[in-house]
Amino acid sequence: MGGWMTTELGLWLTAAALAGLAAVASRLDAHRLASASAWASLAAFSLGSCVWLFADTYHHYYGQKENALRISYWGSYREHEMWKEIVAAFRERHPDIPLKREYITDRYEEKIQQLLLSNDAPDVMLFQDEPLPRFITSDKFQPLNDFCRTQGLETDLDRDYWDTAVQSFRQDGQAYGIPIWGGDCLLIYNRDAFRNAGVPEPPPQWTMDEFLTTCKHLTADTDGDGRLDRFAFDIPGWVYWLPFHYAFGAEYLDPTRKRWALWGPEAEASFQLWQDLRYRFHVAPHRAELTEGGNVAFLTGRVAMFVSGPWAMPPLNEAGVDFDIADIPSGPGGHGTRVTWDALVMFAGSTKKDWAWKFIHFATSLPAQEIVARYQRSVPALKAAKDAFIHANPKVQAKRFIDALVYARFQPITEHWMLMSREIGSETDLMLDNRQTPAATLRRLARNPHLAKCFEMPREDMTRDP
Amino acid sequence: MLHPNRKRHTRENVTGYLFASPWLIGFFALTLGPMVLSLLFSLIQWDGISVKTIRWAGFDNYSRAAGDPDVHTALVNTAYYSFVSVPLSLAVALGLAMLLNQRIRGLAIFRTIFYMPSVIGGVATIMMWLWVFNPDYGLLNGALRNGCNLLAALGIDSARTWELPKWLMSDRWAMPSLILMNLWGAGASMLIFLAALQNVPDSLYEAADLDGAGRWRKFLHITVPQISPAIFFNLVMGIIGSFQVFTQSFLMTGGGPNKATLFYVLYLYNKAFQDFEIGYASALAWILFVIIMFFTLLVLRSSKLWVYYEGE
Numbered sequence: 001m002g003g004w005m006t007t008e009l010g011l012w013l014t015a016a017a018l019a020g021l022a023a024v025a026s027r028l029d030a031h032r033l034a035s036a037s038a039w040a041s042l043a044a045f046s047l048g049s050c051v052w053l054f055a056d057t058y059h060h061y062y063g064q065k066e067n068a069l070r071i072s073y074w075g076s077y078r079e080h081e082m083w084k085e086i087v088a089a090f091r092e093r094h095p096d097i098p099l100k101r102e103y104i105t106d107r108y109e110e111k112i113q114q115l116l117l118s119n120d121a122p123d124v125m126l127f128q129d130e131p132l133p134r135f136i137t138s139d140k141f142q143p144l145n146d147f148c149r150t151q152g153l154e155t156d157l158d159r160d161y162w163d164t165a166v167q168s169f170r171q172d173g174q175a176y177g178i179p180i181w182g183g184d185c186l187l188i189y190n191r192d193a194f195r196n197a198g199v200p201e202p203p204p205q206w207t208m209d210e211f212l213t214t215c216k217h218l219t220a221d222t223d224g225d226g227r228l229d230r231f232a233f234d235i236p237g238w239v240y241w242l243p244f245h246y247a248f249g250a251e252y253l254d255p256t257r258k259r260w261a262l263w264g265p266e267a268e269a270s271f272q273l274w275q276d277l278r279y280r281f282h283v284a285p286h287r288a289e290l291t292e293g294g295n296v297a298f299l300t301g302r303v304a305m306f307v308s309g310p311w312a313m314p315p316l317n318e319a320g321v322d323f324d325i326a327d328i329p330s331g332p333g334g335h336g337t338r339v340t341w342d343a344l345v346m347f348a349g350s351t352k353k354d355w356a357w358k359f360i361h362f363a364t365s366l367p368a369q370e371i372v373a374r375y376q377r378s379v380p381a382l383k384a385a386k387d388a389f390i391h392a393n394p395k396v397q398a399k400r401f402i403d404a405l406v407y408a409r410f411q412p413i414t415e416h417w418m419l420m421s422r423e424i425g426s427e428t429d430l431m432l433d434n435r436q437t438p439a440a441t442l443r444r445l446a447r448n449p450h451l452a453k454c455f456e457m458p459r460e461d462m463t464r465d466p
Numbered sequence: 467m468l469h470p471n472r473k474r475h476t477r478e479n480v481t482g483y484l485f486a487s488p489w490l491i492g493f494f495a496l497t498l499g500p501m502v503l504s505l506l507f508s509l510i511q512w513d514g515i516s517v518k519t520i521r522w523a524g525f526d527n528y529s530r531a532a533g534d535p536d537v538h539t540a541l542v543n544t545a546y547y548s549f550v551s552v553p554l555s556l557a558v559a560l561g562l563a564m565l566l567n568q569r570i571r572g573l574a575i576f577r578t579i580f581y582m583p584s585v586i587g588g589v590a591t592i593m594m595w596l597w598v599f600n601p602d603y604g605l606l607n608g609a610l611r612n613g614c615n616l617l618a619a620l621g622i623d624s625a626r627t628w629e630l631p632k633w634l635m636s637d638r639w640a641m642p643s644l645i646l647m648n649l650w651g652a653g654a655s656m657l658i659f660l661a662a663l664q665n666v667p668d669s670l671y672e673a674a675d676l677d678g679a680g681r682w683r684k685f686l687h688i689t690v691p692q693i694s695p696a697i698f699f700n701l702v703m704g705i706i707g708s709f710q711v712f713t714q715s716f717l718m719t720g721g722g723p724n725k726a727t728l729f730y731v732l733y734l735y736n737k738a739f740q741d742f743e744i745g746y747a748s749a750l751a752w753i754l755f756v757i758i759m760f761f762t763l764l765v766l767r768s769s770k771l772w773v774y775y776e777g778e
Contacts, residue, residue: 113739117515288601288602422736422740429724
């Protein structure tokens with residue numbers, strides 16, 4: 001690029017010099033010279049601007065291609081540090097492969113979308129399970145079954161990785177991503193809040209009734225001013241409510257992912273508890289009672305429990321909070337939780353697929369997965385790294401995240417995930433503001449015109465207002 | 467053979483175009499080109515990722531918009547915002563300009579203070595207003611709470627139990643909050659009004675004084691007609707800007723609560739970059755273009771009736 005820069009600069013300087021000459025000449029009344037200089041200045045300026053505008057494009061298509069393997073990811077600064085370690089370990093093993101990290105800090109999928117459209121996507125991309133189906137239809141992600149059989153770099157997904165992780169990135173028998181990490185959602189509780197309230201910590205395998213009793217004991221007006229100062233639970237959004245939803249035996253889509261299943265008595269019971277925690281029992285703060293945000297409230301002990309995955313642990317460790325992990329209470333549907341995974345996918349237009357596979361294979365193998373385990377960012381997708389994850393932070397029962405993977409539900413994700421998420425979020429917001437009943441919320445969702453275009457909805461006579 | 471005058475004209479025209487060429491190139495390549503492209507996109511279905519997924523849709527995207535309840539919600543929200551915030555911010559800007567047009571000590575400092583918010587970047591302002599609107603700890607409710615306590619101390623006991631607005635967290639108050647916040651940026655319009663006010667000849671006011679006109683009459687019959695070009699300019703720019711309102715709801719409310727701040731451009735953005743419906747989003751953009759054009763033309767046509775240009 002240095003050559004191009006010099007050309008642009010040269011042309012602009014020429015333009016400036018000629019413009020200066022034109023100005024001087026016009027003062028001397030030398031019309032022809034002034035006019036010629038002005039024209040030449042304009043031409044040089046235009047040419048300089050064109051070079052500046054199109055240099056990157058020209059360089060991309062006709063110039064010498066950049067020869068490094070490009071890897072993109074998102075995440076916090078700590079995750080960025082983790083990636084640096086993984087890449088450094090890879091470089092040690094493959095010093096012949098030049099590698100470039102692309103850390104995209106915000107609006108990851110939108111930026112990847114633009115890069116895919118311009119066929120300039122990174123060779124390897126970290127990708128979430130939720131937006132994946134929408135991207136697979138574009139044929140821009142490389143199917144990986146054949147790569148899994150590469151001699152010397154074999155990957156046995158079904159044997160070595162958590163089942164839900166593999167299923168999240170497999171479509172029609174074809175793997176589109178090799179899972180790298182993820183996690184299930186459990187209850188994270190502030191031990192100081194429990195101690196201050198004199199409430200015993202949650203037992204393993206507790207029930208919904210025990211959870212409710214604990215919540216009532218935790219919630220208190222500690223200074224007697226008539227306002228509650230400590231709440232038991234931070235009401236989550238709909239995705240993080242799913243563990244409770246599953247514990248009630250409810251669903252939102254059927255296993256075919258085509259029929260709407262957020263309907264029926266189980267779903268209503270789940271939504272009823274969700275609303276009751278805030279309004280009937282008032283063990284969770286109203287929206288205006290928790291304006292500092294759930295995270296801050298948990299750090300200060302104002303909220304004792306919230307639902308999250310292992311990714312909540314690193315910031316809590318850094319903040320020095322005394323916390324631990326508890327199961328989601330079991331309900332009529334038994335134990336439930338939701339699990340979500342991230343994977344490394346390969347750009348179908350990559351010209352360095354062999355290198356890309358070498359990196360994917362390394363990042364999802366034991367040495368790199370142990371780095372992931374040490375950072376506690378998520379549960380490593382490789383089962384063999386589970387012990388490293390459990391022992392990385394002996395102060396908390398991280399093992400519960402591993403144990404829960406046995407009954408954790410794979411999310412029925414479709415290409416309509418974002419739309420569905422917005423519509424459910426909008427209706428449940430009304431319910432969580434006590435502006436409509438759980439039954440009305442379910443009914444309105446079942447009659448939602450946007451969702452009806454994507455899924456088979458319950459019959460109209462079932463969703464009439466009572 | 468060309469007449470020498472015509473030749474000179476042609477040369478002048480070519481020279482003019484050549485000098486305008488940097489702007490012309492930019493306009494055609496970066497504005498008109500994408501506009502034409504988006505018009506074509508509005509006739510297809512496309513996920514915006516791969517050209518393989520392009521399907522011809524004709525006018526389906528437009529007919530779908532007509533029946534989309536969220537488009538109606540977004541249009542009503544945007545119209546509510548426009549029709550309240552534009553006149554209100556014009557009134558505030560004009561009021562400020564008139565105050566700052568007085569001969570008082572420290573005028574330059576006051577002018578700087580009132581113009582300063584317009585210089586501060588949008589996102590920084592938004593982060594500040596998020597705190598101001600915080601129902602628990604925000605500046606606004608803090609002041610209201612103190613006011614209630616004062617009333618209670620004066621004997622109105624019920625003032626202690628009055629429920630304070632939840633601002634951005636309530637669908638009743640979210641839109642008024644954004645309109646209120648918009649007044650923060652009235653400094654730019656204020657500056658234009660101030661320049662216009664300073665161009666009103668003193669002789670007109672002196673003549674009115676001799677005729678015994680009061681302040682209100684002078685304002686209505688001298689000031690307003692004299693600064694009507696500035697009002698016209700601010701009105702047109704305000705309408706265009708308010709129909710394109712996006713950042714506030716994108717960063718502060720995400721269109722909620724209960725879609726109370728779902729503005730048209732936010733919905734368009736959601737469709738393009740969350741649901742990957744580039745065709746539909748392009749159709750929505752063209753519908754917005756027509757709406758803005760309609761209101762702009764309406765104001766332009768009406769300007770003959772109320773905008774006074776001195777040279778005419």
